[in-house]
Amino acid sequence: MIKTAILGIGTVGAGTAEVLTKNKDVIARRAGQEIEVKYILCRKPRPDHPLADRIVHDFEVIVGDPEIAVVAECIGGATVAYEYDKRCLLAGKSVVTSNKELVAKHGMELTAIARDKGVNFLFEGSVGGGIPILRPIVQCLAANEITSVCGILNGTTNYILTEMIQCGKTFDQALKEAQEKGYAELDPTADVEGIDAGRKISILADLCFGKNVAPEEVKTVGITAIASADIEYARILGYKIKLLGRALRTGPNSVTAFVEPHLISKSNPIANIDGVMNGISVKGDAVGETMFFGPGAGALPTASAVAADVIDCVREPNTRKYLGWWPSEPGYVTDPDLISSRWLVRTGADLSGIGAAFGNARFITAPAGAQGEYAFVTDYMSRAALDRRAAGMDVRAVYRILD
């Protein structure tokens, strides 16, 4: 029997308690022994909770209890959670979490502490919710030089875009609906500005390429500026607008990582990941391309990943999963604006202006109602080169294209 504690009783904490309790038998079989939730840390009393007898309000009870071998941190954020996770690791307890903000910001330090203390710091649920993605990359693709990772990493924005694309809603309408359904928070900034996806692609870049990419080094563009007209031009071209997080190797010792809305070809399976689902593509030099789809958020899917990490800590107590990565040198993370792509440009410029600036542009038939503007697809060029060519032009929208 192994005793665990869950920190926090919000969506993920409650889900983790539920999964560990409900699937107790199958989990005991797979972990090799029973896993008991001894404590749940919660600030307020919760006499109505089915596990009310486990609730404690004082973190010191948990960190000071030598019986607790594994702690599932489900608090979120990078302040209290950072302090608690660090203290648990230093106290010789394994810690598991789905807290992407914390892992993106402090993962390198926390994995190093875990290594020093001979315990585990696991965070499968921090990217892709319930989708198995970090272990597949670190273990199953370990023989590959990974060249790129790319995906729909945020369910809220994917839901909003899906509603805009499939039902013709505006961004504001779709956001409001997402809030009513509980898919978006009252303050949706972290989702709609691409910050959440940026944290996740930072973690993926850390693990795929082995050196630290800090979340503030990830350039992010959100979805707030996407107009219905952009969606229509994309449709006419056979593409969908999706918010993609991407990380690419750009040289022997450099990578780039960014989040921005892309036009993605409908023939790419990622383009058909709709609603709150997530989808991630990983390319390696031996395997080629592999893809992973599933529920990227939600109480039980995320709890599925957190509980799996708990099981992994219990199953092989002498194993250390060492998910760590190394510090990066200055210049390791390069500017995504230097990555060459084709681009969709929507502009109020006239034909001669477009021709002078872009020469060989492929124009897109205007959708019904579009007036006084053109949209076209450029040749391959960097964003920096595009901006130079379009200097002084009335540019209304620019999207990177992924086939």
Next chain:
Amino acid sequence: MIKTAILGIGTVGAGTAEVLTKNKDVIARRAGQEIEVKYILCRKPRPDHPLADRIVHDFEVIVGDPEIAVVAECIGGATVAYEYDKRCLLAGKSVVTSNKELVAKHGMELTAIARDKGVNFLFEGSVGGGIPILRPIVQCLAANEITSVCGILNGTTNYILTEMIQCGKTFDQALKEAQEKGYAELDPTADVEGIDAGRKISILADLCFGKNVAPEEVKTVGITAIASADIEYARILGYKIKLLGRALRTGPNSVTAFVEPHLISKSNPIANIDGVMNGISVKGDAVGETMFFGPGAGALPTASAVAADVIDCVREPNTRKYLGWWPSEPGYVTDPDLISSRWLVRTGADLSGIGAAFGNARFITAPAGAQGEYAFVTDYMSRAALDRRAAGMDVRAVYRILD
């Protein structure tokens, strides 16, 4: 430095040698030490091979060398490979393989021997080629009661079906082309009769549900009887014909596993896995549905999985991955003909005969050229019930439908 041996120098063996050599540095970093290929077992001399100096012809050299800690068996089949793998495990060496015939037939015994001897028997590449699938199921989804697994598990048949669907080829034309391109063997029986997919779904059922499903307990129907007319009817209905391997929990202590051509809705992402790609869906009670796509065969993709298993054996020499499962009781594997589905039926019977037998049938508009027959979709019923209703009817084709 860890020393390994590769048994066999066919497609997968050569690929494994290539990956372990080419990506030596990144592999050493991830494994924690260098991995050297000390021997390659090959019956014939191969003086032209880049690793000719490692080639030996006598298995006894390898099994008797205490320096060899990990053996990658790339022979195939379940005779010599079985003997060699067993002897290596008994000699205290870890064994990794992508040999699905062997794992489906003898996996339970070989994992038990590995457990007894404190070594590993790993076989990530035996299902889905390079796609990470077995570790995700066993580790990442360990907190779930898995309810079903379903997928396109054979690239050869998926290539043939894709050519039939997209280019209007007949089965014989598409098979011939697949043979010319090296996607199908001269004797294509194991692929086109569903035997290969049956071995893989047997392994998936073993790992998902924890008890043994012998390959001979998997009912398999191949793709040789699929007519162009069937493909057309499916298209009109918004479906594709795909050869699916499926395993489902049917009761607290029973499962079923089978391989047969299905009509699968085009809105299901698995339906859009074309060519030689594989795609697998896994459903769990906490996570919901997750999907895994990628190259299901080929030298380098499969070698990617085999080499990852080698790295895993090296990285944590004190860990045992215990992928095992347990014997099943009589009656554990139930008949898939009892599983309720909707069905497409193509028949030469007349309308009154169809109405009398099936009542509430939904007829499908006939494609150009179809004469003297009807195709319709039934209500939900088992295959056994369908066969009873259609007794005496001129039935030309029956397909299970998956939405």
